[in-house]
Amino acid sequence: MKIVIIENPRPLTREHYNDVANAPLSASLNSGYALAVARRAGWKTVYLDFTADVRDAVDIAVTILAEDADIVLFHWVYSWGHEESVRTVLDRLRRDCAATLGAFGLFPTLSCDRLLQFAPQLHFILAGEFEETLAELLPIFGKRHTIVALPGVLLRGEAFVPRPLMADLSLLPVPDDVGANCGFASLNIAASRGCYGECSFCFIHRYYGCNRRRTRDLGSLERELEIRLKRRTIESLYFIDPTFIGLGEHERKRVLEVGLMAQRLGLPFGLETRVDGIDRELLATLAGNGATSVFLGIESGCDSVLQRIGKRISTEQIRHGVRAVRASGMELHLGFIMFEPDSTLAEIEENYTFLEELDLLEEQELTANLLYHNQIVLHGSAAWERFESEERLLLDERLPFEARCRFRDERVGLVCAAMGRLTSSYFSGIGSIRGDFSGNATNDLLKDAFRALCRAARTLPPQQVADVEGEYAVLLLEALSAK
Numbered sequence: 001m002k003i004v005i006i007e008n009p010r011p012l013t014r015e016h017y018n019d020v021a022n023a024p025l026s027a028s029l030n031s032g033y034a035l036a037v038a039r040r041a042g043w044k045t046v047y048l049d050f051t052a053d054v055r056d057a058v059d060i061a062v063t064i065l066a067e068d069a070d071i072v073l074f075h076w077v078y079s080w081g082h083e084e085s086v087r088t089v090l091d092r093l094r095r096d097c098a099a100t101l102g103a104f105g106l107f108p109t110l111s112c113d114r115l116l117q118f119a120p121q122l123h124f125i126l127a128g129e130f131e132e133t134l135a136e137l138l139p140i141f142g143k144r145h146t147i148v149a150l151p152g153v154l155l156r157g158e159a160f161v162p163r164p165l166m167a168d169l170s171l172l173p174v175p176d177d178v179g180a181n182c183g184f185a186s187l188n189i190a191a192s193r194g195c196y197g198e199c200s201f202c203f204i205h206r207y208y209g210c211n212r213r214r215t216r217d218l219g220s221l222e223r224e225l226e227i228r229l230k231r232r233t234i235e236s237l238y239f240i241d242p243t244f245i246g247l248g249e250h251e252r253k254r255v256l257e258v259g260l261m262a263q264r265l266g267l268p269f270g271l272e273t274r275v276d277g278i279d280r281e282l283l284a285t286l287a288g289n290g291a292t293s294v295f296l297g298i299e300s301g302c303d304s305v306l307q308r309i310g311k312r313i314s315t316e317q318i319r320h321g322v323r324a325v326r327a328s329g330m331e332l333h334l335g336f337i338m339f340e341p342d343s344t345l346a347e348i349e350e351n352y353t354f355l356e357e358l359d360l361l362e363e364q365e366l367t368a369n370l371l372y373h374n375q376i377v378l379h380g381s382a383a384w385e386r387f388e389s390e391e392r393l394l395l396d397e398r399l400p401f402e403a404r405c406r407f408r409d410e411r412v413g414l415v416c417a418a419m420g421r422l423t424s425s426y427f428s429g430i431g432s433i434r435g436d437f438s439g440n441a442t443n444d445l446l447k448d449a450f451r452a453l454c455r456a457a458r459t460l461p462p463q464q465v466a467d468v469e470g471e472y473a474v475l476l477l478e479a480l481s482a483k
C-alpha cells in the first residue's frame with residue numbers, strides 16, 4: 001500500500017507579503033510525522049511539496065497521479081487564495097485515479113465542515129491530533145480498501161467523534177525530515193505540544209481541543225535527536241513548541257535539562273515561549289547552555305487589549321520579559337498585533353509609546369513589522385465566529401477561508417490600511433536593494449508616518465488622512481531609491 005503526503009500549493013502573494021504565518025510553526029513537523037506513522041504501519045510513502053509551486057494545477061495533478069497511490073493525503077494549510085487551484089488538483093485526481101483523498105492538519109481541523117463542502121472531492125479529513133488516528137486507519141484501509149469511521153476521522157454525512165489526545169508523546173515516531181526546513185542547517189524539533197494559554201486569535205488550543213500543554217519524555221527527545229542529526233548537517237536547533245517553557249519549578253528544571261542536552265551536542269538553539277514563564281536567571285542559564293534566540297508573543301503594549309484578547313499577561317510582565325531576554329544576550333523576536341480590531345486610536349498610540357519605551361523601534365525592518373501587523377481572520381478561528389456574529393467580517397469571494405474585519409473604530413482602520421500600504425512598499429522596495437541599509441533615516445520615516453497618520457485620523461477627514469499617507473509614500477520611495 002502506498003500513501004502520498006502533499007503540501008498544497010500556497011505561493012506568497014503581494015497581499016500577504018508581510019502577513020503573519022498561515023499555520024503555527026509546530027505544523028512544520030506534521031508531514032514528517034505522517035510519513036513516519038505510515039511507514040511504521042508498513043506503507044510505502046512519498047512526499048510531494050508544492051508549497052511554492054507556481055505550475056498549473058493540472059501539471060501538479062499529473063505529478064501526483066504518477067505516484068499511483070492508494071491514499072493521497074493533503075497537509076492543507078490556509079493557502080492565501082490558492083484554494084481553487086487545490087480544488088482543481090483534487091478534481092483531476094478524482095477523475096483520473098481511484099486513490100482515496102484526504103486532508104489533515106490545522107486548517108482542515110478548524111474548517112472541517114466548510115472544507116468538506118468546498119472540496120466535495122475529499123473522502124475524509126483527519127481532524128485534530130492525527131498521528132494515532134492515521135496509525136489506526138492505515139491497517140484497516142489495507143484490509144478493507146475504504147476509510148472507516150474512527151475517532152478523529154471526519155467522513156461526509158457521519159457523526160464525528162473526536163480522538164482523545166495522545167497520553168504519551170514519547171510514543172510518536174521520529175518524524176521524517178522533509179520540506180523547506182531541510183534547506184536550512186537548523187533542525188525544527190518539538191519538546192512539547194499545546195499551550196496553557198487560550199488567546200482568542202490563536203489556533204493551538206482549538207486544534208488540540210483544549211488548553212493543555214503536554215511535555216515529552218526527555219529520553220525520547222534525545223533518541224530523536226540522535227537519529228535526525230545523522231540525516232544531514234545540522235548547526236542549530238529550533239524548538240517549535242508553542243510554549244517551550246511551562247510554569248513551575250519542575251518545568252524550569254526540565255527546560256534546563258533540554259538546554260544541557262543541546263549543549264552536549266554542541267548545538268545552539270532557539271525557542272518560543274510566553275513571558276509569564278521566564279525570568280532573568282532562567283534565561284541567563286539557558287543562554288549559557290547555548291540558547292541564542294527567543295520568540296515572545298507579546299501581542300500588545302496595552303493592558304486593555306491584552307485582556308480583550310485573553311493573553312493573560314500584563315504589560316509589566318512583558319517589560320520584565322523583554323529586559324530579561326536582552327540581559328541574557330539572546331536575540332529577541334516578537335509577535336505583535338498592532339491593529340487589534342477593537343482597538344481605539346488611544347490604544348494604538350499606547351502600543352507605539354510602549355514599543356518606543358522598550359527600544360523596540362530602533363531597527364527599520366522590525367519597525368516596519370511592528371507598526372503594521374493587523375489580524376487576519378481565518379475561518380475556523382474564534383475571531384471568525386465572533387466577527388461573523390457581529391456582522392463585521394469583510395469577505396472576498398476569492399478568499400473563502402480568510403477575511404478582514406471592520407474595525408470598531410473606523411479611524412484605526414484608516415491608519416491600519418495606510419500603514420499596510422506603506423510597509424508593503426517598504427518591503428517590496430527593500431527586497432530589491434542590496435547592500436547596507438543600516439542608517440536610521442528610513443526607520444525614522446516609518447515611525448513619523450505612524451504618528452502622523454494617528455494624528456491625522458484623530459482630527460481630519462479620511463481624504464486628508466489619505467493625503468498624509470501619499471506624502472509619506474513619496475518620502476519612503478525617495479529614501480529607498482537613495483540607497
Ligand code: SF4
Pocket residue numbers: 195196197198199202203204205242243274297311
Ligand atoms: S500563548 Fe501563544 S501559543 Fe499559547 S494560546 Fe496564546 S498565542 Fe497561542
